[in-house]
Amino acid sequence: MSGTYTYHELMMTSIAKEIRDGEVVVMGQGLPMIACLAAKLTHAPNCILLTEAGIVDMIPTKALFSVGDPTAVNGFSYFCDLFDVNTIILNRGLIDLAVLGAAQVDKYGNINSTIIRSHSGQEARITGCGGAPEFAGYAKRTVITLVGGRFVEKLDYFSTPGYLEGGDSRYRAGFPLGSGPSKVVTLKGIFKFDEKTKEMYLDAVYPGVSVEDVKKDVPWELKVSHNLETVEPPSRKYLNVIRLLAPEYSLPTKSRLNRRVQAAAKRVLTS
Amino acid sequence: MVEGEVHDKVMDAREAVKRFICDGQDLASGNFLHAIPYALMHEIIRQRKRNLTFWLPSAIDEIDLLLAGGCVKRVVTSYSHRAFGLPTELDRALNEGRVEVEDYTNFTLLARFKAGAMGYPFMPVLHGVKLTDIYRMRSFLGKEKFGEVECPFTGRKVLVVPPVNPDVAIVHVQRVDEQGNAQLWGSAACAKWVCFASKRVIVSAEEIVDSSVIKRTPNYTIVPGFKVDAVVEEPWGAHPNAVLGYYGEDEMFRGIFYISNADSNLLRAFMDEWIYGVESRQEYVKKYVERFGFRTLQRLKAKTRMSESVNFGVPSESYWSRGYCSTLDVAWDEFESLLKELGMVVK
Numbered sequence: 001m002s003g004t005y006t007y008h009e010l011m012m013t014s015i016a017k018e019i020r021d022g023e024v025v026v027m028g029q030g031l032p033m034i035a036c037l038a039a040k041l042t043h044a045p046n047c048i049l050l051t052e053a054g055i056v057d058m059i060p061t062k063a064l065f066s067v068g069d070p071t072a073v074n075g076f077s078y079f080c081d082l083f084d085v086n087t088i089i090l091n092r093g094l095i096d097l098a099v100l101g102a103a104q105v106d107k108y109g110n111i112n113s114t115i116i117r118s119h120s121g122q123e124a125r126i127t128g129c130g131g132a133p134e135f136a137g138y139a140k141r142t143v144i145t146l147v148g149g150r151f152v153e154k155l156d157y158f159s160t161p162g163y164l165e166g167g168d169s170r171y172r173a174g175f176p177l178g179s180g181p182s183k184v185v186t187l188k189g190i191f192k193f194d195e196k197t198k199e200m201y202l203d204a205v206y207p208g209v210s211v212e213d214v215k216k217d218v219p220w221e222l223k224v225s226h227n228l229e230t231v232e233p234p235s236r237k238y239l240n241v242i243r244l245l246a247p248e249y250s251l252p253t254k255s256r257l258n259r260r261v262q263a264a265a266k267r268v269l270t271s
Numbered sequence: 272m273v274e275g276e277v278h279d280k281v282m283d284a285r286e287a288v289k290r291f292i293c294d295g296q297d298l299a300s301g302n303f304l305h306a307i308p309y310a311l312m313h314e315i316i317r318q319r320k321r322n323l324t325f326w327l328p329s330a331i332d333e334i335d336l337l338l339a340g341g342c343v344k345r346v347v348t349s350y351s352h353r354a355f356g357l358p359t360e361l362d363r364a365l366n367e368g369r370v371e372v373e374d375y376t377n378f379t380l381l382a383r384f385k386a387g388a389m390g391y392p393f394m395p396v397l398h399g400v401k402l403t404d405i406y407r408m409r410s411f412l413g414k415e416k417f418g419e420v421e422c423p424f425t426g427r428k429v430l431v432v433p434p435v436n437p438d439v440a441i442v443h444v445q446r447v448d449e450q451g452n453a454q455l456w457g458s459a460a461c462a463k464w465v466c467f468a469s470k471r472v473i474v475s476a477e478e479i480v481d482s483s484v485i486k487r488t489p490n491y492t493i494v495p496g497f498k499v500d501a502v503v504e505e506p507w508g509a510h511p512n513a514v515l516g517y518y519g520e521d522e523m524f525r526g527i528f529y530i531s532n533a534d535s536n537l538l539r540a541f542m543d544e545w546i547y548g549v550e551s552r553q554e555y556v557k558k559y560v561e562r563f564g565f566r567t568l569q570r571l572k573a574k575t576r577m578s579e580s581v582n583f584g585v586p587s588e589s590y591w592s593r594g595y596c597s598t599l600d601v602a603w604d605e606f607e608s609l610l611k612e613l614g615m616v617v618k
């Protein structure tokens with residue numbers, strides 16, 4: 001059962017479904033966070049959502065403005081600082097899942113969110129890595145989300161470890177056994193990692209998206225699952241929750257800001 | 272105690288910034304994406320402080336603002352928000368070579384504050400960062416950015432960061448007393464460590480409250496008064512950021528800033544209007560009401576959702592009750608006789 005939906009909404013639903021009930025989940029900024037909040041309000045009511053700022057086990061009421069925003073929750077159970085989140089929680093293996101955004105991702109799920117280089121070699125800053133390097137390093141598994149970013153053969157700046165050079169290189173480097181990116185979710189489909197080589201492959205596409213469409217975004221020879229699936233459209237339940245929590249996130253990025261400013265102008269003029 | 276002494280720390284933002292922030296210093300901001308001390312930052316910009324090195328783990332637009340004010344030469348950070356993919360003042364400053372940026376992760380940068388706060392020579396951090404460009408790429412910190420030591424117990428290599436003790440920290444909180452006991456609740460990711468690490472601490476607060484209020488709710492205090500140098504009462508001091516229990520994020524005003532930040536002329540106009548064009552936060556709020564209407568400001572105000580208070584009560588507060596100590600079975604006036612009887616009195 002579904003209504004009209006957008007690829008942004010399907011993406012958030014797909015990310016949400018990666019969260020299992022009861023898991024301890026650390027949320028990155030933006031769209032990945034909305035997906036986690038939606039999971040809490042649908043199939044995973046017992047998951048423990050936390051942000052790096054130390055807001056732990058929150059009941060969300062709307063999209064958080066940032067990972068430090070305590071004003072979008074109807075209470076939370078534990079309060080600590082960012083050092084605590086990284087040490088007594090993360091470093092002791094208590095985080096099941098990290099859901100993180102990325103600007104560049106390579107075929108082994110390594111992430112860049114710091115600096116990109118243009119064809120002419122000019123460097124431009126993105127945002128900086130925030131807390132992603134530790135979370136992707138030490139959470140039991142990671143879901144990487146790619147909205148505005150892209151796949152690259154080689155990262156312009158290596159901010160955050162995925163499977164490094166593939167194979168068992170991640171574990172030889174000392175990261176917890178079994179940890180690493182489990183999926184990459186984009187606006188076109190869902191990618192997984194080969195168990196042995198740790199190379200990313202296409203596992204599922206969204207309705208109306210072809211393998212060729214996906215390959216256009218991938219600069220290496222992308223492997224495709226033998227049982228390639230088409231992702232189910234989001235159910236009414238997920239659509240409602242996502243729109244309830246964060247109506248802006250169903251819109252394309254550019255028009256979000258315009259709508260917001262226009263709405264404010266209208267309000268000011270009429271008040 | 273000399274009368275007036277306890278009031279020494281209370282001052283306005285202008286005086287606090289004038290007295291405690293000098294050109295060329297290391298400045299740290301204690302708020303992590305919540306209750307950002309915009310009033311104090313605007314004052315730093317108005318007073319045209321120069322050549323500061325700015326330390327803060329994650330920023331929305333704090334770096335952009337201080338760069339546009341010409342206050343900052345170097346930045347140590349881990350994140351600076353890029354709203355809606357738009358260009359920022361930080362982009363322009365980097366292109367024009369007006370700023371140097373050193374990148375940490377949130378955690379490794381906070382570890383530096385924590386080491387500084389604790390007086391430790393270094394702080395171990397999670398080793399995985401060593402594989403990344405955060406470790407490999409060095410700007411002005413060079414060899415001081417990370418180090419490695421051998422664990423004396425396991426022989427394993429341990430990645431460490433050195434302490435940092437900035438000259439001054441600015442932090443905004445919900446409430447503070449005149450001594451500087453500062454309370455921040457809801458989210459306080461780094462505030463404690465930034466304040467304790469820094470040599471001077473300027474606290475601005477939504478309100479100054481009586482010390483008895485603080486003493487009944489000590490669990491909310493993130494930094495004690497004896498570590499605080501200046502106390503500034505500054506309602507709306509974090510606008511357009513949210514302060515839990517006081518006001519929410521002003522998304523409309525954020526939108527205006529994001530658009531302004533994308534273009535240097537627009538940003539200049541924004542700063543002329545909202546920073547240079549006012550003398551204080553009070554005037555800023557007045558201007559806001561003139562521009563957008565009182566109702567727009569009112570809409571940002573938090574509704575009331577009181578936290579249950581907890582019982583700090585005890586069975587008895589003293590060993591003495593009405594001149595009698597039941598533990599020793601002695602009256603207050605008989606206490607010295609008892610001491611004499613026991614041969615304890617110094618002759």
